[in-house]
Amino acid sequence: MPTLLSAQVLIKYVQPMGGTASATTASAIKHGSVLANHANTIPAVTLPFAMTQWSAQTQTSEKKCVAPYYYGDKFFSGIRGSHWLSGSCTQDYGSFTIMPIMGKLKTSAADYQAEFSHDDESSSPSEYGINLKQYGLSMSVTSSLRSCIMKFKANKTDSLYLLVTPNSDFKEGYVKVDRENGEITGFNPVHRIYQGWGKKAGFNGYFVIKINRALKTAGTFSGPKKFSSLTIQNQEAIGAYLGFKVSKGEEISIRVGTSFTSIAGARANLASEIPTFDYQSVLLKSKHIWENELCKVGITSKDEKAKYIFYTGLYHAMQQPRLYNDVDGTYPRFASNYINNKLKEGDYYDDFSLWDTYRAHLPLFEILKPALAANVTRSLILKGKEGGWLPIFPCWNSYTSEMIGDHCTSVIASTYLKGIGKFDVDEAYKLMRQNAFDSPPSFEEYAEGKGRRAIKSYLKYGYIPVEDQVADAFHQKEQVSRTMEYAYDDYALALVAKKMGKEADYQKLVERSLYYKNVFDSKVNMVRGRHENGDWVSPFFSDKKEYYITEGTPRQYTFYVPHDVPGLAKLMGGTKQLESSLDSLFAKGEYWHGNEPGHQIPFMYNFTNSPWKAQIEVRKILESEYTNGPGGLGGNDDSGQMSAWYMFASMGFYPLNPVSGEYLLCAPIFEKVKLSLAGGKFFEIITHQKSPKSVFIASVLLNGKVYHKNYIRYVDIVNGGKLEFTLQDTPDKIWGTKTENQPKGIN
Numbered sequence: 001m002p003t004l005l006s007a008q009v010l011i012k013y014v015q016p017m018g019g020t021a022s023a024t025t026a027s028a029i030k031h032g033s034v035l036a037n038h039a040n041t042i043p044a045v046t047l048p049f050a051m052t053q054w055s056a057q058t059q060t061s062e063k064k065c066v067a068p069y070y071y072g073d074k075f076f077s078g079i080r081g082s083h084w085l086s087g088s089c090t091q092d093y094g095s096f097t098i099m100p101i102m103g104k105l106k107t108s109a110a111d112y113q114a115e116f117s118h119d120d121e122s123s124s125p126s127e128y129g130i131n132l133k134q135y136g137l138s139m140s141v142t143s144s145l146r147s148c149i150m151k152f153k154a155n156k157t158d159s160l161y162l163l164v165t166p167n168s169d170f171k172e173g174y175v176k177v178d179r180e181n182g183e184i185t186g187f188n189p190v191h192r193i194y195q196g197w198g199k200k201a202g203f204n205g206y207f208v209i210k211i212n213r214a215l216k217t218a219g220t221f222s223g224p225k226k227f228s229s230l231t232i233q234n235q236e237a238i239g240a241y242l243g244f245k246v247s248k249g250e251e252i253s254i255r256v257g258t259s260f261t262s263i264a265g266a267r268a269n270l271a272s273e274i275p276t277f278d279y280q281s282v283l284l285k286s287k288h289i290w291e292n293e294l295c296k297v298g299i300t301s302k303d304e305k306a307k308y309i310f311y312t313g314l315y316h317a318m319q320q321p322r323l324y325n326d327v328d329g330t331y332p333r334f335a336s337n338y339i340n341n342k343l344k345e346g347d348y349y350d351d352f353s354l355w356d357t358y359r360a361h362l363p364l365f366e367i368l369k370p371a372l373a374a375n376v377t378r379s380l381i382l383k384g385k386e387g388g389w390l391p392i393f394p395c396w397n398s399y400t401s402e403m404i405g406d407h408c409t410s411v412i413a414s415t416y417l418k419g420i421g422k423f424d425v426d427e428a429y430k431l432m433r434q435n436a437f438d439s440p441p442s443f444e445e446y447a448e449g450k451g452r453r454a455i456k457s458y459l460k461y462g463y464i465p466v467e468d469q470v471a472d473a474f475h476q477k478e479q480v481s482r483t484m485e486y487a488y489d490d491y492a493l494a495l496v497a498k499k500m501g502k503e504a505d506y507q508k509l510v511e512r513s514l515y516y517k518n519v520f521d522s523k524v525n526m527v528r529g530r531h532e533n534g535d536w537v538s539p540f541f542s543d544k545k546e547y548y549i550t551e552g553t554p555r556q557y558t559f560y561v562p563h564d565v566p567g568l569a570k571l572m573g574g575t576k577q578l579e580s581s582l583d584s585l586f587a588k589g590e591y592w593h594g595n596e597p598g599h600q601i602p603f604m605y606n607f608t609n610s611p612w613k614a615q616i617e618v619r620k621i622l623e624s625e626y627t628n629g630p631g632g633l634g635g636n637d638d639s640g641q642m643s644a645w646y647m648f649a650s651m652g653f654y655p656l657n658p659v660s661g662e663y664l665l666c667a668p669i670f671e672k673v674k675l676s677l678a679g680g681k682f683f684e685i686i687t688h689q690k691s692p693k694s695v696f697i698a699s700v701l702l703n704g705k706v707y708h709k710n711y712i713r714y715v716d717i718v719n720g721g722k723l724e725f726t727l728q729d730t731p732d733k734i735w736g737t738k739t740e741n742q743p744k745g746i747n
Contacts, residue, residue, distance in 0.1 A: 010294040013311035016043035021071040021630035039633035048318035051146040065089040071630040075113040086319035087637025094205020102135040107221035126286035142283040144273035154246040165239035174233040175240040184209040194400040194474040195449030203332035208266040217243035265326040300672035308628035313643030320639040321349035335387040355403035356638035363655040374421020384431035389450035399449030405485035413492040463518040465532040481550035491563040565607040566745030579608035594635025603664040612731035661714035681720030694727035710736030
């Protein structure tokens with residue numbers, strides 16, 4: 001059994017229901033959509049970065065943007081072994097559901113779903129339970145990395161049935177009942193969305209179920225049609241039913257293993273992780289693991305609400321990336337056709353919502369879990385080696401080219417520049433450079449999602465003109481946003497090239513990192529769509545969503561220059577104009593926290609003569625965009641990025657430029673934060689307030705010495721030490737204003 005790092009019980013602060021209801025924040029209502037306003041998290045029973053999450057199910061489809069569970073739904077239809085990207089608008093895949101019912105056998109979801117009340121539920125990271133009054137039974141589930149154990153208790157004497165359904169929307173799947181051995185096996189084929197939409201992903205979600213007592217009856221079904229056959233496949237709404245005669249108070253338990261490689265893999269995972277029907281042992285181990293992970297960030301504060309938000313966010317942030325390999329290291333080869341490989345060391349991860357998570361989510365674990373960050377980098381490089389190209393947004397173990405940018409480069413560059421872990425740097429550079437300079441040799445490869453979208457236009461013009469419709473992408477057009485994000489990724493690769501001594505590449509990439517200037521129109525002081533001939537798109541609307549901007553407006557995207565804020569300020573006319581433009585954005589209510597491109601914006605005041613404005617705007621966002629109820633997130637949590645923003649900002653620092661190793665300082669909200677780091681080191685953040693209303697930085701100490709910079713470095717944190725803030729009631733209009741105390745841009 002793991003040893004607890006702290007006697008403090010923190011799991012009580014995690015609210016898995018947080019984010020399962022629609023957001024009600026002002027910016028979500030103004031800027032969002034029905035889909036974006038759902039945080040789309042699920043009440044997952046899981047371990048950190050596990051293969052499978054076990055969620056209550058209120059939606060039966062794996063359809064894009066439909067999460068397995070919504071707080072506002074009224075009907076429960078089982079516990080799903082889910083591979084949903086937490087907080088996303090993508091898809092579930094390879095999932096299956098187990099539903100208990102009592103009385104007459106019903107096999108159509110519309111018939112057997114049970115009305116429920118939230119008063120009948122209990123939910124924590126380690127266990128979910130529900131009392132199904134309609135059926136006179138209760139159930140609960142707890143889990144390990146790849147497996148779970150469930151128990152069902154009859155509250156009356158009757159027949160109890162378990163329904164096992166692969167959740168295929170393609171009339172596919174397989175289920176087999178082995179009555180003699182008390183085992184149910186099956187799989188649900190995985191399909192791609194985005195590039196290659198509808199094609200098989202080349203692997204399945206496999207499961208093995210073991211039962212602790214003999215079956216009285218069993219069979220299969222397709223929707224309402226029931227069959228005596230013990231095997232069924234490739235029909236609509238297929239499943240198996242298992243029947244028992246139970247007395248009041250009697251319990252039935254099942255153990256469930258999952259895998260992405262084979263039924264044998266699922267069986268081996270189960271045997272390794274949950275070898276017996278000792279439910280309490282699995283539950284206790286899960287609680288210990290969660291406590292050890294949560295207490296890596298120890299918080300001292302009288303603000304109980306903030307603790308709930310923080311630790312719920314940390315739980316959400318540890319849903320992805322997803323563990324993909326079995327206990328013996330076997331995993332499905334990336335972008336392949338049912339080929340399995342075996343790792344020599346470490347673990348293999350997938351489901352990277354990289355357009356979101358490169359910003360703050362993955363940087364958080366560079367601090368808290370550098371071994372995981374190294375595994376992530378090795379996984380991304382392995383995908384590039386196996387598929388031939390570094391993926392853009394790798395999910396369901398496939399190329400997707402979802403969203404924009406090339407942020408595998410950012411993630412790999414960040415770990416390399418920070419010296420995290422060991423990996424093949426030469427191979428990594430070759431793959432990153434290929435994405436930055438080349439296009440796949442065939443259209444078929446490009447259409448599959450390999451390579452940067454519109455790279456030829458970007459290299460030819462120094463920006464992507466609006467004539468390039470970027471047709472072979474789920475997010476078509478969005479030319480200005482693409483240009484800006486490629487410029488950042490070129491900057492990230494430039495730093496790698498410089499460290500590796502590749503001077504010619506460094507010079508070229510640094511030049512390209514300034515391409516954001518080519519879509520900045522000085523007449524309107526914002527970014528703007530541009531034609532091949534250099535003319536600007538007209539008419540111009542600063543605060544309307546435009547086709548050349550990704551999920552936002554020109555005003556909002558103008559501030560996406562994380563690698564060169566001083567350069568952006570110069571374009572605008574100086575730091576005073578940058579400050580004025582930031583003031584205008586907030587004054588007009590155009591800041592939208594529910595989507596990622598703006599997450600760095602409030603911290604950009606640290607590049608002006610008024611860092612105190614960052615302190616007040618960040619505090620407003622912390623207080624208005626997050627709360628501790630089911631609707632507590634202002635938009636899609638996007639695999640933990642929204643949550644990671646809260647964690648960084650509430651602790652008092654944020655990675656505006658993720659690869660730089662610099663974190664912009666703001667005012668912490670907690671009295672004390674203690675980070676438990678690798679190697680037994682600790683980093684403490686202490687906050688002294690002159691009054692309860694103090695939110696402005698008056699002074700900062702680092703390891704007891706006066707610290708004048710308005711940012712802190714990665715090495716200062718991971719080496720351990722103490723950062724002390726003194727806060728006052730009124731703005732200090734001197735602190736952090738000198739240029740030498742602010743981060744540098746590109747010279």
